[in-house]
Amino acid sequence: MTLTRPALKMTADAAHRLVAAAAEAATAMGVPQCIAVVDEGCNLLAFLRMDGGRVLSNESARHKAETAAATGRPTGNNDAELGFKLAHATGGRVTNLKGGMPIIVDGHVIGGIGIGSGTSEQDREVAEAAIAAVFGKP
Amino acid sequence: MTLTRPALKMTADAAHRLVAAAAEAATAMGVPQCIAVVDEGCNLLAFLRMDGGRVLSNESARHKAETAAATGRPTGNNDAELGFKLAHATGGRVTNLKGGMPIIVDGHVIGGIGIGSGTSEQDREVAEAAIAAVFGKP
Amino acid sequence: MTLTRPALKMTADAAHRLVAAAAEAATAMGVPQCIAVVDEGCNLLAFLRMDGGRVLSNESARHKAETAAATGRPTGNNDAELGFKLAHATGGRVTNLKGGMPIIVDGHVIGGIGIGSGTSEQDREVAEAAIAAVFGKP
Amino acid sequence: MTLTRPALKMTADAAHRLVAAAAEAATAMGVPQCIAVVDEGCNLLAFLRMDGGRVLSNESARHKAETAAATGRPTGNNDAELGFKLAHATGGRVTNLKGGMPIIVDGHVIGGIGIGSGTSEQDREVAEAAIAAVFGKP
Numbered sequence: 371m372t373l374t375r376p377a378l379k380m381t382a383d384a385a386h387r388l389v390a391a392a393a394e395a396a397t398a399m400g401v402p403q404c405i406a407v408v409d410e411g412c413n414l415l416a417f418l419r420m421d422g423g424r425v426l427s428n429e430s431a432r433h434k435a436e437t438a439a440a441t442g443r444p445t446g447n448n449d450a451e452l453g454f455k456l457a458h459a460t461g462g463r464v465t466n467l468k469g470g471m472p473i474i475v476d477g478h479v480i481g482g483i484g485i486g487s488g489t490s491e492q493d494r495e496v497a498e499a500a501i502a503a504v505f506g507k508p
Numbered sequence: 509m510t511l512t513r514p515a516l517k518m519t520a521d522a523a524h525r526l527v528a529a530a531a532e533a534a535t536a537m538g539v540p541q542c543i544a545v546v547d548e549g550c551n552l553l554a555f556l557r558m559d560g561g562r563v564l565s566n567e568s569a570r571h572k573a574e575t576a577a578a579t580g581r582p583t584g585n586n587d588a589e590l591g592f593k594l595a596h597a598t599g600g601r602v603t604n605l606k607g608g609m610p611i612i613v614d615g616h617v618i619g620g621i622g623i624g625s626g627t628s629e630q631d632r633e634v635a636e637a638a639i640a641a642v643f644g645k646p
Numbered sequence: 647m648t649l650t651r652p653a654l655k656m657t658a659d660a661a662h663r664l665v666a667a668a669a670e671a672a673t674a675m676g677v678p679q680c681i682a683v684v685d686e687g688c689n690l691l692a693f694l695r696m697d698g699g700r701v702l703s704n705e706s707a708r709h710k711a712e713t714a715a716a717t718g719r720p721t722g723n724n725d726a727e728l729g730f731k732l733a734h735a736t737g738g739r740v741t742n743l744k745g746g747m748p749i750i751v752d753g754h755v756i757g758g759i760g761i762g763s764g765t766s767e768q769d770r771e772v773a774e775a776a777i778a779a780v781f782g783k784p
Numbered sequence: 785m786t787l788t789r790p791a792l793k794m795t796a797d798a799a800h801r802l803v804a805a806a807a808e809a810a811t812a813m814g815v816p817q818c819i820a821v822v823d824e825g826c827n828l829l830a831f832l833r834m835d836g837g838r839v840l841s842n843e844s845a846r847h848k849a850e851t852a853a854a855t856g857r858p859t860g861n862n863d864a865e866l867g868f869k870l871a872h873a874t875g876g877r878v879t880n881l882k883g884g885m886p887i888i889v890d891g892h893v894i895g896g897i898g899i900g901s902g903t904s905e906q907d908r909e910v911a912e913a914a915i916a917a918v919f920g921k922p
Contacts, residue, residue: 379835381835382807382832382833382834382835382837385832385833386803386804386807386832389800390800393796393800411839413833413839413842414831414833414842415832415833416831416832416833417828417830417831417832418796418799418800418829418830418831419796419799419827419828419829419830420796421513421793421795421796423796424578424579425548425549425550425577425578425825425827426550426574426575426578426579426598426601426602427578427598428827428828429597429598429599429601430594430597430598430602433597434597450589450592453593454592454596457593457596457597458596461599462596462597462598462599465593465596465597466593466596467593467594467597490590510795510797510798511794511795511797511798511801511889511918511919512792512793512794512795512798512889512894513792513793513795514790514791514792514793515790515791515792515793516788516789516790516791517697517788517789517790517791518787518788519697519786519787519788519789520669520694520695520696520697520699521786521787522786522787522788523694523695524665524666524669524694527662528662531658531662547825548825549701549823549824549825549826549827550825550827551695551701551704551825551826552693552695552704553694553695554693554694554695555690555692555693555694556658556661556662556691556692556693557658557661557689557690557691557692558658559655559657559658559659561658563687563689566689566690613787613788618788642787643787697789700854700855701824701825701826701853701854702826702850702851702854702855702874702877702878703854703874705873705874705875705877706870706873706874706878709873710873726865726868729869730868730872733869733872733873734872737875738872738873738874738875741869741872741873742869742872743869743870743873766866
């Protein structure tokens with residue numbers, strides 16, 4: 371019987387760099403954002419609300435990161451009804467909004483990033499840019 | 509690097525006057541209302557539930573004010589599915605009900621007002637009347 | 647069998663005047679306050695956070711008003727252990743902080759007022775001054 | 785009557801630098817920490833959980849920052865009974881743990897920083913070091 375299994379964890383350095391890279395991409399786009407990075411346990415690792423980012427997007431950005439980390443997939447691709455059911459059943463933590471991306475290294479999901487304050491497409495684009503800047507293109 | 513940035517805050521006097529002006533407009537309309545005013549950080553500044561206002565509209569009026577303050581836009585203009593997703597992802601704080609209006613002075617969003625207990629149109633009309641009475645026509 | 651019983655309700659006018667009277671007393675004292683008035687059902691009727699009032703006192707002021715309305719007594723007079731038990735058992739709504747006063751008319755508890763941001767004595771004093779100004783000395 | 789009042793806001797840059805400075809101080813001390821920075825409205829601006837920081841300190845670090853921002857004072861100096869009452873009455877947001885420090889510029893409280901995972905003294909020391917590094921000695 372195997373009692374433990376090896377895992378990969380995202381470092382705080384990586385999380386901090388993801389936040390900085392997302393802020394840079396958002397600045398280039400001209401859209402201030404809320405940026406959340408969670409680990410594979412869906413616990414917050416790093417966060418930044420840029421000047422002009424929406425206060426109420428603090429929570430939605432975090433939930434996007436959580437959803438991506440828990441599912442290992444970009445957020446926002448469920449059909450509407452399933453999306454609502456999952457949101458209801460998880461107190462809103464599983465969201466069907468776009469703008470959450472999983473962080474995957476060597477096949478391990480090590481966390482997620484969630485972006486909120488822009489349009490769905492802007493949020494998604496910033497999340498992808500941050501991952502590409504820190505972890506490279508997939 | 510800049511450590512601080514100048515901002516404008518709504519005074520409590522302004523919030524108190526917004527509530528009084530909204531109550532006056534609602535009385536003229538014959539529809540008792542719940543009236544909430546929040547600052548730009550979405551924290552409650554002033555509130556009044558008129559005689560006959562609905563107890564359960566206390567919360568929806570506040571969420572309308574919060575949504576308007578956070579987005580800088582009147583509430584209730586998202587498409588249905590996006591509205592549901594945003595509500596789920598923010599514990600209901602971002603609402604797609606009509607009746608929330610941002611308070612904008614010199615280009616700064618300094619807060620929001622939310623009205624609830626009437627129809628969507630009545631709520632919106634009272635919010636607009638209150639802002640016009642206190643801050644003038646846009 | 648009697649199916650209904652007469653009751654007295656606080657009007658919104660009274661609640662609004664209590665808030666204004668409390669703000670006046672707090673201004674005279676030089677201590678900005680959060681001021682909450684609830685009805686006999688512990689639902690918020692009126693609220694004001696003065697310029698400089700503490701954001702986190704929004705909630706404690708409301709709980710003081712609720713506690714006074716529910717018990718018909720000034721808050722803050724329980725022994726420590728009972729106070730903690732009641733707070734735990736009510737999700738913090740019953741508070742043993744000073745600064746909440748019941749509004750009693752003709753033997754009916756029609757609501758409560760709660761004040762928060764100052765010292766316990768300042769909070770209590772403002773609550774008493776507001777009631778005296780609007781409902782007269784007991 | 786005055787409808788608005790001027791205010792100062794902490795920039796996201798300042799918040800990001802506070803987090804980095806706190807992480808540096810914590811690294812020098814050899815104690816991984818959770819680091820939270822909130823604005824004057826007690827909304828999260830920036831956050832980092834260092835490698836080895838305690839997951840459950842995410843929330844306490846944030847509450848320390850909120851308490852310092854709301855009161856304008858270092859946390860942890862209330863007597864025990866008052867500290868418990870305030871925590872109960874605010875859903876735990878007002879904490880009497882040490883490790884929260886207000887950020888004050890030109891007499892304006894522009895936010896707070898909260899540190900959690902070490903001893904009370906370590907948490908407080910890291911908070912002070914971060915403020916000194918970014919905003920200078922008081």
